[in-house]
Amino acid sequence: MSYQPTLEDMMCLFLEQPEKFSARLQTQRSLINAANAGAVDETVRAHYADYLRNGGEPLTETRVSQVSRMDDTIHDTVFGAANCGCVSESPCCLVSGEVVDAVYPSRKVEWPNRPSSDKPKTLWLIADSQEGNEYYAEVNVDWKGSACRSEYKTAEERQYLPAIQIERSGTDTLQQSDNSETHKVYLNQSTGVLDLLRSVLPDAIVIPLAIVDRILSLPRFLSGLDRASFSPRQCAASTDMRQALQVGILPQMGVEGSISVGAKTIFSLNGISGEVSAEGSLTGKIAQYEISANAEKSAYGDSHERSVDMSTAEREPGFLGLIGSMFNQLSQAVSHGSSDPSGSSQGSDDTPESLMRSNDFTSSITLYKTLKVDFCAIELRRKQNTPYLELAWVTGTSNGINTSLTIGVEGKIDLVDLLVRGVFKSGRVAREIAELRFKAANGETVDGTVEMNLTLAAEGNVEHNVSTQATTITVTTQEDLEEQLNQLQHEFTGTLKIVGEAEIKVHLGVKYWLVSGRVGVNGTLHTAWTWEVKTIDKQRKKRFYFEGLKVSVEAYAEVEYDDEPATTEEAESEENEGWGGDTSATATENLELDPIQRQILQSQKVVEEMRARHAEQASTNSQDGETYEILKPTVAEVTEESPPWDDF
16 A cells, blocks of 8 residues: 655655645645644645656655654744754744733733633723724734744745734734734724613613623623734744734723612604603713713603614613613504504505504503612723733622612503404404594594503512622633622512503494403413513523413494493593592602602502402403404413523
8 A cells, every 4th residue: 555645744745846846835835724724634635646746756655754743733843944944843933922901011911822721812901092983992012033034935925924913803904024013902892772772761871771781791791792813923833822812802881879760751653752850979981971970850851752763772681671672562562553564555644544554543651760770889990910801899888789670651552453453354344443433533423433442551670789799800701700790699580561451442333342352371461561580590581571462352233332422520530540540649648759750659550450450350251252363472371481581
C-alpha cells in the first residue's frame, strides 16, 4: 500500500520542491489555513494530487525527520525553522499584546492567552463618552513582536503582517499594523421599545422600570450583546497567540431614591392618551435617558392621542414588557369592534356595512396604574485592576429594590360587529342589524335594539422586592452573573386581571334572541385578560392568557317587546349599576387618596359586584342554546403548565 502523506510531509515537499505545485502562494496559504482550522485530510489529498500531476515522485515514507508530529496548530515547526528563523513551538512574529481600558490602564486583557485557560478574554467597558447621538468607550491596543520576514509573501503582504484584526458591530473590519493604537467601541443597543413606551407613558414610570429591568435581566442582556473582537494575524502562531480577545460595552446605569406615580391611560379608536401625577425624590440614568424627580404632586395634564403599535413592547423583558403587554392587549380589545377580518375596503363611508366596519359606536378603556419604586443607591462601575464591571449596592433607607404595580380599569367595548359575524354571519339578519345601527347613528327612530357591550373592571397587584447583603456584584460572564443575581433574596409574586362582563340585547321588530355570555375558560365571569408572575427554581417567570369569549344563543321568538324610553329615574338607576354608581361611601372613606387610587379601589369594587351578580345569575340563567365563539382564548384550558411560563 502506498504511503499517505501528512500535513508535515506536504510542507516539507512544498519547501523542497515548490515548482511541483501549481500556485506557490496559494498552496502555502492553504496549508497554513488547514492547520489553523483543522481541515487537514481534505487539504493534504488535494495538494498531494496537485504535486503528483506536476511530476512529483510518490512518497513511500515520511519526509519529516527530527520533528514532532503537529497537533492542532502549525506553530513554526516546519515553516518557522525554514522560513524566518523563529524559535520552534513559539509565536511567529507577534509574541504578546493587550487590549486596555483607555481611561483605567489597570483594566485589560492580554496575549498570550490559551483558549483552555481561565485567563480573562473579555474586557468590559461602560459607554460614558458621547459623539453626536452615539455613546462609546475607548481602548488602547498594543502588541510586541517583529516584522514579517516570510520569503513566500510579497513585500506588500509583509507590510501588513503581523497585525491585529478588529471587528466591531456596524463598522468595517480594521487591521492594526502599528504597535499601538486607540480605538472606539460603540454602544450598540436598540432603544426603540423604550422610546415607544415613553411616547405614551411618563419618564417617571418608564426610566425607573427600565433600570430595574436592566439590572435584574443583565445576564440575558449580556447573552445577546454584540462585542468587538481583536484577533492576532500572522503566518503561523501558537495556540495562545490565536485567541481572539473581546470587548463588551454596557450603558451607564445608576439610580437612587423612591417615587410613587399615578397614571391614567385612555385607549380608544383614535389612539392612546393619558394623565399622570408623581411624588417622591429619585435620580436615575440608563444610557442617554435621565430622570431627576423631586416633587410632591404634579398637576394632571392631558396628553394628545397617539396611534402606536405596542406589539414590540409586549416582548420586552421585565415590568416594561408587562405594561407593554397590557397596552397591546387593551389596544387590540378596543379595535375588535372595528376590525374587518376580510381586509375588505368595499363600501362607501355612508353605508351600513362601512359603519359596522368603522365602529363609530362607543369603545373606550381607561387603565389606571399606581407604581411605587424604592431603590437603594445602585451604580454600574468599572472594577479596578480587573477587566470586569461591578454593580455597587449602597444600602441605606432601603436595602435593595422594591417595586409595586397596581391596576384598575373602567370602560366598555362595543362587540356588535363580532357578534354579527360570529352568530348571524352575513345573512339577512346581519343586514337588518347593520341597517338598524346605521339609522340609529344618524338619529332616526328605529324599532329594535342590538347591543353587545363588554364592561370591564380590573384588580390585582404585582410586587417585586429584592434585598441583598452584598455590597457589589461582579459582571464577568453571563453564567456567573446569573448565579450571583440568583443569590439575591427575591419576593416576586402577583396577578393582574382585567375581567369582562357581557351585556347583550338583540331585538329586531318582533323578533327577539336570547343571547348570553358563557363562562370563560378559567371560570372568570365571561372573559378575562390575566397576567401572572412568580418564581420557579429561582428564576422569575411570567405568563399571559386571554379566556376568549363565547355566547349562548337560544332560538328567537316573536314577542311583544317593551321599547319605551326609560324614565330619568330608571336611566340613573341603570347607570348606577356599573361605573359611576353609588360611590358615596367609597368617596367618603378615601378623601385622602388621589384620583388614581380612588379609581383603582372603585375598579376592585366593581369586580366584586360582577362576581356576586354572576353567581346569582348562574343558578337561573339557561345556557342550553347553541354556543358560538366570538373571541378565541389563548389556550383551551388553563393549568399550572398551560400556557407555559416565560422568563420575566
